[in-house]
Amino acid sequence: MHILIFRTNIETDDAHKEVGQLLNSHPLIIDWNIDKEDIDKVLRVQSTANNSLEIISTINQAGFMCEELPD
Amino acid sequence: MNIHLYLSSKMRTRDNQKELLVKQKAIELFIRDGFDGFSMQKLAKACDISVGTLYIYYTNKDDLILKIGIEEGQRMMEATMKGFSPDMPFAEGLKKQWENRSSYWIKNKEASLFYENLKHTPYAEPILKEISGNFRPIMKKFVENAIAKKELQYLSFESYWCVAFGPLYTLLKFDISGKSVGNKPYKFSKTTMYQTLELVLKALKP
Numbered sequence: 001m002h003i004l005i006f007r008t009n010i011e012t013d014d015a016h017k018e019v020g021q022l023l024n025s026h027p028l029i030i031d032w033n034i035d036k037e038d039i040d041k042v043l044r045v046q047s048t049a050n051n052s053l054e055i056i057s058t059i060n061q062a063g064f065m066c067e068e069l070p071d
Numbered sequence: 072m073n074i075h076l077y078l079s080s081k082m083r084t085r086d087n088q089k090e091l092l093v094k095q096k097a098i099e100l101f102i103r104d105g106f107d108g109f110s111m112q113k114l115a116k117a118c119d120i121s122v123g124t125l126y127i128y129y130t131n132k133d134d135l136i137l138k139i140g141i142e143e144g145q146r147m148m149e150a151t152m153k154g155f156s157p158d159m160p161f162a163e164g165l166k167k168q169w170e171n172r173s174s175y176w177i178k179n180k181e182a183s184l185f186y187e188n189l190k191h192t193p194y195a196e197p198i199l200k201e202i203s204g205n206f207r208p209i210m211k212k213f214v215e216n217a218i219a220k221k222e223l224q225y226l227s228f229e230s231y232w233c234v235a236f237g238p239l240y241t242l243l244k245f246d247i248s249g250k251s252v253g254n255k256p257y258k259f260s261k262t263t264m265y266q267t268l269e270l271v272l273k274a275l276k277p
Contacts, residue, residue, distance in 0.1 A: 003126075003127050005123040005126045005127065033130050033131065035111065035126075035130070035131035035132070037110075037131065037132060038110070038111050038112065038122075038131070038132075039110075039112060040112075040122060042111070042122065042123075042126050042131075044126050044130055068123070069121060069122055069123030069126070070121050070123055071121055071123055071124050
């Protein structure tokens with residue numbers, strides 16, 4: 001399993017819901033959560049593949065900022 | 072999936088040393104800034120790691136507090152139960168409890184203080200649920216046995232606990248702050264502990 005961590009601007013409940021629908025229907029994603037309390041609105045994804053770039057592009061296409069948080 | 076996509080991203084791996092450092096620093100920060108003043112960003116900075124790395128171990132602040140709280144609580148309960156049996160005579164069992172609790176506290180001051188502070192937060196309940204296991208039934212049996220053997224007088228649970236353990240924790244808290252009442256310097260010693268315990272045992276006799 002891979003843990004992928006991103007900085008986003010997913011802040012409101014509506015945004016959370018919208019992104020949630022995308023992630024929930026993704027076949028490779030096991031679980032995810034967004035830490036809305038954090039300044040970086042960190043998105044944490046547990047995925048069966050190391051598909052960071054694909055997740056970034058999916059979320060970007062929905063109109064939100066999403067970039068990988070460096071190690 | 073495209074092989075380029077797969078290779079372009081680094082794998083995130085867990086590192087036990089790093090995890091240990093994160094726990095230590097988190098406890099320090101909680102004690103210093105309180106639970107409201109704590110943030111994942113502050114913790115990452117204190118550990119000199121990126122916030123991204125921190126999220127490998129924990130999903131958010133609540134998850135971190137719960138996980139560390141459960142781990143600390145479990146360690147403490149195990150230490151408390153070492154060499155103790157609910158069938159011991161009351162005086163011997165309570166002495167063992169005092170010895171176990173105080174030696175754990177003295178050896179793990181920061182973790183103990185962190186756990187004490189947790190008790191007055193909404194995290195306390197889910198943590199206790201996770202760790203109490205056999206602890207409560209064993210302590211209950213110890214008290215019931217002692218009452219049946221006429222070694223302990225029957226009291227409400229709160230009165231019993233206040234007398235049986237309150238004085239010990241007062242001494243331990245004096246030790247943490249380095250002073251007792253009126254700023255008098257104080258360091259925990261077995262002599263004061265046994266002196267106090269003797270009075271506690273006297274008070275609890277039927």
